[in-house]
Amino acid sequence: MPIKADSLTADSSSATRPAIGRPGIQSLRVARKDLLADGVVRLRLEEPHNSRVPDWTPGSHIELVLPTSDEGNISRHYSLCGDRWDPHAYEVAVLNEPNSRGGSRYIHDKLAVGDMITVGTPRNNFHLTQGKKFNFIAGGIGITPIMTMIKAAHTLGIDWHLHYGGRTRASMAFLDELEQYGDRVTVWPQDEMGHLDLSFLKEPVQDGRVYCCGPEPLLNAVAGAAAAWPSWAVRFERFVAAALEAPVRTEPFELELAVSKKTVTVGTDETVLSALACAGVPVLASCMEGVCGTCEVGVLKGTPEHRDSLLNDGERAKNDRMFVCVSRAISDRLVLDL
Structure with a gap:
């Protein structure tokens, strides 16, 4: 099945972001576990009754809930790297981190x-957008989301490297x-x-886009x-949150x-997420680092301090959403769509 041209958003400065809300979960069976490279395995996760799994787009990731014996259940996010038109399964590649x-x-x-x-429903914070020249840059296991982007760009006839x-x-x-x-x-x-x-990045390319995933030094x-x-032409997918400076505002603020x-009221040493939970308005969260995008909430008024590792400069300037596990407020009050 060919990749549809409408799978690309119009421009990265206005890329369609996932709808806010609780993502669904489902139980999938590990159908295959293959060694891809030193320290890297690929998992094929199939719907056990041959039912459909939710669709996804290039750059998407899923959340896996893992029953580790020493910590109870933990959740981790991994980029999808298989065939996006496979209706019954997902594939991820996982590095054995030292x-x-x-x-x-x-x-x-x-x-x-x-x-x-x-497994959680796929989410995409690393959208492939329209452009005439794509430069993909991958470091190590950062190749996983890039693989799906390459397949889409190649099928659409877009120039890429x-x-x-x-x-x-x-x-x-x-x-x-x-x-x-x-x-x-x-x-x-x-x-x-x-x-x-x-060095190929020294001069911008007209209608060019750069997509990079890998370790922080890269x-x-x-x-x-x-x-x-x-800034909107260069997109990053991070394994871990970027280093943060101290919050701009240390005083309490209101939601x-x-x-x-x-x-x-959000206290000095309190996250927006925890304040909402204490007020009886829990918001689903996962990474607690502003990386996965699960806790995204709409902002109707006020100026948030964006401390996530997801939004680009143009998206931050709109101040129409925030990730409440890490972000705070610059203004005295924020009006949230909750």
């Missing part, structure tokens, strides 16, 4: 074919699949070639190399909840 907080270690060491796992860096060739997933694209792909193992050459390097590009007609 400093794992439990998620990747459980998947690599304990999760087995046949196990059932709780992938710059793919990793520690070693053996640690780089999907190299076999990428061979079909020939010289559209630059593979850059660090042990052979040093750090990824980003994201910082790309941001610096692409400093001359419009006016337009739907529930409540007023809530």
